[in-house]
Amino acid sequence: MNVPRWxxxxxxxxxxxxxxxxxxxxxxxxxxxxxxxxxxxxxTMRTVHTLLLVFLIISCIGPLFLMVKFAVTPTQDIxxxxxxxxxxxxxxxxxxxxxxxVQVSKYFWNTVVIAGGxxxxxxxxxxxxGFVISVLRPKWSKVLNSLVMVTLFIPSxxxxxxxxxxxxxxxxxxxxxxxxxxxxxxxxxxSAFNVVIVTRFFDSLPREVFEAAEVDGAxxxxxxxxxxxxxxxxxxGVVSVFAFIxxxxxxxxxxxxxxRAEIQPLSVRLPAIQAREDLGVFLAALTISTLIPMVIFLxxxxxxxxxxxxxxxxxx
Amino acid sequence: MKRGLNPKKWVxxxxxxxxxxxxxxxxxxxxxxxxPVTQSVVMSFQKTxxxxxxxxxxxxxxxWVLTDPNLPIxxxxxxxxxxxxLIFGYPIPLIGAILMSEVRKRxxxxxxxxxxxxxxxxxxxxxxxxxxxxxxxTGVFNTILGWFGLGxxxxxxxxxxxxxxxxxxxxxxxxxxxxIIYLAALIGVPAELYDAAEVDGAxxxxxxxxxxLPNLRGVLFITFILQIIGTxxxxxxxxxxxxxxxxxxxxxxxxxxxxxxxGASVGANYGAATALSLLLAAALAVFSIIYFxxxxxxxxx
Numbered sequence: 001m002n003v004p005r006w007x008x009x010x011x012x013x014x015x016x017x018x019x020x021x022x023x024x025x026x027x028x029x030x031x032x033x034x035x036x037x038x039x040x041x042x043x044t045m046r047t048v049h050t051l052l053l054v055f056l057i058i059s060c061i062g063p064l065f066l067m068v069k070f071a072v073t074p075t076q077d078i079x080x081x082x083x084x085x086x087x088x089x090x091x092x093x094x095x096x097x098x099x100x101x102v103q104v105s106k107y108f109w110n111t112v113v114i115a116g117g118x119x120x121x122x123x124x125x126x127x128x129x130g131f132v133i134s135v136l137r138p139k140w141s142k143v144l145n146s147l148v149m150v151t152l153f154i155p156s157x158x159x160x161x162x163x164x165x166x167x168x169x170x171x172x173x174x175x176x177x178x179x180x181x182x183x184x185x186x187x188x189x190x191s192a193f194n195v196v197i198v199t200r201f202f203d204s205l206p207r208e209v210f211e212a213a214e215v216d217g218a219x220x221x222x223x224x225x226x227x228x229x230x231x232x233x234x235x236x237g238v239v240s241v242f243a244f245i246x247x248x249x250x251x252x253x254x255x256x257x258x259x260r261a262e263i264q265p266l267s268v269r270l271p272a273i274q275a276r277e278d279l280g281v282f283l284a285a286l287t288i289s290t291l292i293p294m295v296i297f298l299x300x301x302x303x304x305x306x307x308x309x310x311x312x313x314x315x316x
Numbered sequence: 317m318k319r320g321l322n323p324k325k326w327v328x329x330x331x332x333x334x335x336x337x338x339x340x341x342x343x344x345x346x347x348x349x350x351x352p353v354t355q356s357v358v359m360s361f362q363k364t365x366x367x368x369x370x371x372x373x374x375x376x377x378x379x380w381v382l383t384d385p386n387l388p389i390x391x392x393x394x395x396x397x398x399x400x401x402l403i404f405g406y407p408i409p410l411i412g413a414i415l416m417s418e419v420r421k422r423x424x425x426x427x428x429x430x431x432x433x434x435x436x437x438x439x440x441x442x443x444x445x446x447x448x449x450x451x452x453x454t455g456v457f458n459t460i461l462g463w464f465g466l467g468x469x470x471x472x473x474x475x476x477x478x479x480x481x482x483x484x485x486x487x488x489x490x491x492x493x494x495x496i497i498y499l500a501a502l503i504g505v506p507a508e509l510y511d512a513a514e515v516d517g518a519x520x521x522x523x524x525x526x527x528x529l530p531n532l533r534g535v536l537f538i539t540f541i542l543q544i545i546g547t548x549x550x551x552x553x554x555x556x557x558x559x560x561x562x563x564x565x566x567x568x569x570x571x572x573x574x575x576x577x578x579g580a581s582v583g584a585n586y587g588a589a590t591a592l593s594l595l596l597a598a599a600l601a602v603f604s605i606i607y608f609x610x611x612x613x614x615x616x617x
Contacts, residue, residue, distance in 0.1 A: 028507045029417045030523045032514055041520070045418060052415050056429040059488065064436065066456065067444050082456045121344065129341030138334040144341070151349050157549050157570055158597045161577045161589045162352035162359060168366070171347060189344040220333035249437050251552055256578065267439040271556060274443055283447070286440045297435040304435075305427055305496055 064290070071095060071287040075280040091280060098284035102277055104266065108288065111265040114184050114254065115247035121189035122243040123236065126198040131224050133195075134202035135210055145199070152192040163187060164256055183257035188247065194239050201235040202228065241300055248293050360591040365584050377591035381576075387592075389564050390572045393479065397568060398547040400483040405543065409491045410536070413498035414528065427499060434492040442556045445485040446472070449557075472558055475565040482553040482566060494539055501535040502528070537611055545600055569596055 035041045070078050074091045081087060098104045132138070133145045167183045168176050177183040205228065213227050229236070248267075255268045266289045274282050297304055326332065360377055362370040381387060416426045433441065448456040449471035458468040471481050509527045518526065529536075551570040554560055560567035560575075569592070577589035 028510060029502065029505075030414070030510065030520055030528055031418050032510065034514070035520055048415060049419055052412065053426065053429075056426060060429050060432045060492075063444060063448065063488070064432070066448075080454055081459075082454060083459050125340045125344050128337045128339075132334050132338040132341070136330065136334045136337065138331060141334070141338070144338060147350065148341070148345060151345070151353070153601075154353055155545065155549060155597050155600060157573065158356050158590075158593045159349070159352050160573070161586050161593065162355035163348060164577070165359075165364075165366075165586065166347065166352050166355065171351065186344060187348040189340070190349040192349075195341070220330055220337070224337065245435070249439075251439050252555075252574075267437055270439050270443055279447075283444075286444055289440050290436050293435050293437060294432075297432075301424075301428055305424075305431060 067283060067290070068287055070280065071098075071284040073280060075278050078279055078283070094278075094280040094284040095288070097278075097281045098288060102273055102281060102285060104273075104285050104288050106262070107264060107266045107269045108292075110263055111248060111267070114181055114265050115244050117181055117185035118188035118247040119240060119243040121185050122191055122194050123239060125189040126191070126194035126239060127229065127232070127236070128224070129195055130198035130202050131228060134199045135205075135223070135228060136220070148192050148195050151190070152196070160252075167257055178257055179260050179263065181263070184247075184250075184254055187253070188243070194243070198232070198235060198239060201232055205231055237300075237303055238306075241296065241303055244296070245293055356590045356594060359587055360594050362587055364586045366586075373587065377587040378595070381588050381592045381595065384572075386564065386567065386572055390567050390569045393564075393566060394548060394550070394568045394570075396479055397483060397550055398544055400480055401486060401543065401547045402540075404483055405487040405491055405494070406540070408487070409494035410498055410532075412491075413495045413502060414524070416495070417499060417502040427496060430495045431492040433489050436489065438489060438552055439556065441489045442485060442553060445481075445488075446557055449481055473562060475562050478558055478562060478566050482557055485557075486550070486553050494543075497535065497539060498532065501532050505531040541604055541607055544603070548596065548600055 031041065031045065036045075066082075069085075070082075071094055072090045072092055073086060073094075074088055077084065077086070077088055129144075129148070133141045167187070168178055170177055177186075209227060209231070210223060213223050218227070250265075251267045254265050258264045258268065261269070261272070266285075270282075270285060270289065273285050277285070359370070361372060361374060363373045363376070364370040412430065416423060416430070419426055450456065450458070451468065451470045451473050452458065453462065453468040455468070455471075457471070461467040461469070469477060472478050505528060509531070510523055513523050513527050549570050550568050551574065554566040554568050554571050555574070558566045560571050573589050573592050573596075576585045576592065578584075
């Protein structure tokens with residue numbers, strides 16, 4: 001497999017950030033070496049672990065496996081004998097129809113554009129803001145930091161309606177953002193969670209490096225762009241992957257602000273596709289929607305699992 | 317020398333640069349976070365329908381919301397959802413994570429498998445399960461249960477089964493991330509504690525009870541409150557699975573808020589929607605404060 005170079009680099013960084021990968025770092029748990037040597041314990045643990053593996057495979061892969069199978073099964077077979085293995089052959093056409101006729105390709109592209117823009121604004125706000133709060137530290141940055149932190153404690157439901165009205169009639173702009181991607185890109189930037197993890201990471205960078213750069217006469221922008229950002233690749237990787245996945249998953253907000261079908265992302269279109277299309281084609285559309293996040297997950301697996309553990313640590 | 321009075325000095329010291337760097341954060345958070353939050357308080361005391369000018373109406377919105385006959389139903393359903401989610405979704409990830417932390421070979425495979433459903437877009441997961449829940453005898457779940465001589469069950473079409481069916485899907489979709497959080501916390505248990513317990517002659521179960529669980533306390537408390545806050549705001553499952561039916565048996569608070577503001581029949585009652593949002597947020601805040609007060613004695617140390 002030919003992996004592009006930028007991706008290789010990204011993967012290397014991702015692995016480096018996950019070096020202290022908690023899942024593998026465990027030295028010992030409840031069961032000690034001495035316990036393992038006792039045959040009773042060993043056989044019980046092996047049996048339990050095998051059962052756990054079987055349970056995980058059936059419950060976690062099972063439904064997804066069925067989805068992929070249905071994606072290439074004739075609708076009549078899906079309805080009559082959902083669990084039989086292709087009694088009347090495979091129907092690849094489902095996938096082709098979903099991609100072309102149902103125009104999953106178009107909504108797919110919309111999703112990519114939405115996720116890309118959200119990613120950009122989340123990274124922009126979190127890195128520049130984190131830079132001010134953690135590195136530059138002007139007097140007023142403490143106030144700014146607390147104002148951002150307060151929003152962590154406000155449940156998203158409070159924002160729903162007033163944010164919708166803000167997007168409908170944004171201050172100073174005089175033009176509704178409804179039915180434009182900006183309505184998703186810009187609010188995505190207001191993520192206090194990103195600011196927390198980026199600021200924490202910047203805090204952990206050695207301040208001597210910043211001071212040395214200042215002595216060398218580096219401008220504030222150079223300090224940000226050529227010193228802080230390159231040192232922060234691991235955390236930028238974590239924020240990027242999470243930003244992309246979050247944008248891919250979002251449903252309620254894009255449904256509210258993107259009313260025109262041709263600019264909607266996949267997640268918003270899928271319920272409509274279900275109502276209108278042949279079942280087999282619809283399940284093929286579901287499969288395609290799952291493919292990209294699944295591939296990203298499998299490539300950046302370690303990053304994901306360390307990031308998920310970290311989000312628990314931050315919330316704690 | 318007085319600071320802050322001389323603009324030239326301020327620029328030279330990097331004050332302007334800092335402000336420029338803070339600008340994206342100030343603008344984005346200002347317009348899309350701080351402004352809407354203050355707006356929500358204002359709007360809850362106003363009548364807004366986007367056609368005429370907003371009008372101050374005092375506590376009318378709150379009164380209207382609190383006397384809505386659907387509110388007790390939605391409240392009861394949301395509590396029921398939260399309770400079921402706790403029964404299904406709280407012990408399973410914990411047991412799974414503890415067992416997984418003892419796996420010696422390919423532990424990564426176990427955690428990756430457990431995390432897989434979290435990666436599936438939630439809309440896809442719900443629509444897929446909606447199809448699995450097909451109430452006909454040839455539905456996917458009914459076929460499987462039929463092998464054991466059970467069913468067919470009506471699933472989403474039954475007032476009693478709809479909510480548990482929603483919770484089951486939601487647990488499937490979310491348990492993976494909790495497992496990973498627990499796994500990370502299990503690493504934090506110091507090995508010396510286990511060694512010490514063994515010196516005292518503790519067996520596996522005693523070590524589990526006296527070392528592992530007490531050390532997970534902090535994380536367990538946090539995941540509990542996060543799950544409560546999350547399930548109190550459940551929207552996607554009832555909206556896509558059942559639309560609140562059958563007979564309002566899956567109507568949740570957030571679905572009610574959505575209906576106030578954007579629903580087809582009521583709609584555009586933004587004041588009532590924000591009032592109910594604020595009430596929900598206040599209830600969650602009060603619950604969290606009481607919870608943290610009550611558990612402070614346990615969760616520290």
